[in-house]
Amino acid sequence: DDDDDDDGIMSKTHRFGKRARATLGKAGDVFVYAAYRAAKPVIESEDFELLIIVIIFVNCISLALFRPTEPPNSPWNSTLDTLELSLNGIFTVELVLRCMYVGVRNYFKDPWSQFDFTLVLAGYS
Numbered sequence: 001d002d003d004d005d006d007d008g009i010m011s012k013t014h015r016f017g018k019r020a021r022a023t024l025g026k027a028g029d030v031f032v033y034a035a036y037r038a039a040k041p042v043i044e045s046e047d048f049e050l051l052i053i054v055i056i057f058v059n060c061i062s063l064a065l066f067r068p069t070e071p072p073n074s075p076w077n078s079t080l081d082t083l084e085l086s087l088n089g090i091f092t093v094e095l096v097l098r099c100m101y102v103g104v105r106n107y108f109k110d111p112w113s114q115f116d117f118t119l120v121l122a123g124y125s
Contacts, residue, residue: 032103039100052094059087088123095120 042048062083070077095117099107107113 035100039097042097043101052091055087055090059084059091062087084123088120091116091120091123 062080065076066080067074067076072078072081098113108117
């Protein structure tokens with residue numbers, strides 16, 4: 001089977017892919033299948049994972065650069081707020097792509113995904 005890795009153990013992304021394909025076969029929803037097909041190459045890309053990790057580090061640095069002694073509407077803090085909102089938008093796109101790939105129910109079954117969702121929501125507060 002081409003979904004097995006060298007050790008004969010199916011990788012997590014392929015298991016999700018098979019689960020999603022099985023669900024889609026039952027539902028017959030063309031839109032959901034198209035969403036899965038669109039998200040698959042992005043989510044399975046190592047470059048995408050690296051990009052998200054780099055964005056997480058950039059977000060940490062931008063949070064550390066906030067100056068609490070300056071007013072929130074100072075040019076420095078306003079720029080950081082804009083950057084933070086932009087980065088949170090990227091995290092939202094990542095979340096949506098992962099939901100498209102594994103399905104919303106499967107996404108929320110994973111504790112790390114629940115944690116990620118909570119952090120993305122908190123970023124908008």
